[in-house]
Amino acid sequence: MLRTKHNLTDDFDLMQDRVSMLKQSDPEFQRLSKVYAELDHRVRGLEMRDIPTSDEYFVGLKTQRVHLKDVLYQRLKEWDEIGS
Template sequence: MLRTKHNLTDDFGLVQDRVSMLKQNDQEFQRLSKVYAELDHKVRGLEMRNVPTSDENFVGLKTQRVHIKDVLFKRLKEWGETGN
């Protein structure tokens, strides 16, 4: 397993100012950011501790994480294009 961090600060570093702004001003972005961080914590915990889990569960968590990340990225992109 890769054990790579997938936090928003690392993955969206080039637009960190947008991430910070949206976390402060967009409740849905803030909520999704928290959910994303929780999922990333769970996935990394399973990877780092080699906790036994089914492939279905592990893939499910990773799929949820990437879906939320896609939604967050779309919101970041929209804000960058429109400025709001």
């Protein structure tokens, strides 16, 4: 398994300023960011500790994380379009 940490500032390296700003100024972005971080923590915990779990559960967590990352990315893009 990859065991790669997927935090937003690393994954959206070129948008770090926007991520930080939205975490501070947009309550919904902040809430979604926290959920994303919790999902990443759970996935990494399973990977790092080799905790037995069903493939279905593990893939489900990773799918949720990817979906949430897409939602967060869309919010970042919307902010960029509005802010420009």
